[in-house]
Amino acid sequence: MISKTILAGIPALLAAMTAAPASAATDISPADYARSFSARTIPAAKAASVAGKTARPSRIAAFAGDGCAEVDRYGRMETVAEEDFSLLTTGSEEQPDLSVSLEINPYLLDDEGFIILDEYGNPTPNPEFEYPWNNMKNEYTHIPGWGVGNAYPAGGALYFPFSRENPQGKFNSHWIDLSAYDGTFVVEFRVRLTQPQSQEMPSAIIVQVAETNNMAPMWDMFEDDFVNYENISEEWTTFRLIFQGGAPSTIVNIVGQGIEGGMLLDDVRICSLDTFVKAPALTGHSDFADESFTLNWEKVEGADGYLVNCWHDDVFGERVYSVEKYESGVSLVENDIEGNVKVRNGRIFIYNPERLTLTVTAADGSSASLGNASETSYAPASRGVYIVSIGNRSVKIAL
Secondary structure (H helix, E strand, O other), X not given: OOEEEEEEEOOOOOOEOOOOOOEEEEEOOOOOOOOOOOOOOOOOOOOOOEOOEOOOOEEEEEOOOOOOOOHHHOEXXXXXXXXXXXXXXXXXXXXXXXXXXXXXXXEOEOOOXXXXXXXOOOEOEOOOOOOHHHOEOHHHOOOOOOEEEOOEEOOOOEEEEOOOOOOEEEEEOXXXXXXXXXXXXXXXXXXXXXXXXXXXXXOEEEEEEEEOOOOOOOOEEOOOOEEEOOOOOOOEEEEEEEEOOOOOOEEEEEEEEOOOOEEEEEEEEEEEEEEOOOOOOEOOOEOOOOOEEEEXXXXXXXXXXXXXXXXXXXXXXXXXXXXXXXXXXXXXXXXXOOOEEEEEOOEEEEEOOOXXXXXXXXXXXXXXXXXXXXXXXXXXXXXXXXXXXXXXXXXXXXX
């Protein structure tokens, strides 16, 4: 069966794309932002064979709208945790084994499967059960601590059966340290449906991430869940999702959701990502006005440009973007230049206290002389790269 690969990036990911602007000005003009699919759940292509399992051929597909290309472009993956389900030997992809319970029961059971009560008539706690999030029986995984719900063996894969009464299955990681490399990490897995998508309510794959603060009462939930139903089908599809914000006790929850049929999950891998270009650190905004402000960040060595996202949450908790993946309107401003160059609303603003000669040169070599005013602005006819010269010093900007 042919498989495909989906490469997805969370919007805040890797704002530095690849000599490096230091500020970006933008108008705030919020527009309505509506999610095409919304779901909340409870916490909770490999290229070679693994544990004797045959790898399927894979083809690359872009994930629409996420702005992230292949992971290999951004850094080197270091595996932190993985599970290939090769110990789930019963059943098959065509006929999963629904007779096997993969979950550790929170209470002790007798030989007939009934809960054992203590002398006061209360259920007797099972000492092997710790949390609902690490409740998968250890004999079915290569390392202990995984969590599972409404899931069954399928001959080396994990199966989630769907129904209106029980529309979700889940598999979650143990709490793992994903703080390396500024908390940038990748979640990779393969998934396919066991029957065609429902037209009434399509099945979806959902990925949630949280920092548990060492399993404290309060968790830091990542703001957005990854939800996708357009790219899942009866073909095996590999998803690779990039996140930022990993910490010492992070948990990853993979959820299948639907009302009929089922979903197969396989080859889960969680990796820290040693990025080639590091994410920029914000240094606070400036030039705040009623309808605009300037974002500032530290220069990132090796970066050619940046992606800027700016948003607020509405009264329903939905994210409303003022700017999303904004690439233009950034400027390269050297700290030692005798003046100040900024870009705002398609114009170049130049502050020239020493009244040196000002020139703006386009990429095609054409130039405009702006005299020697102490303050001036210039609106190029089109977007592109320009060189702003203040006396004998120059700065490159991009519109």
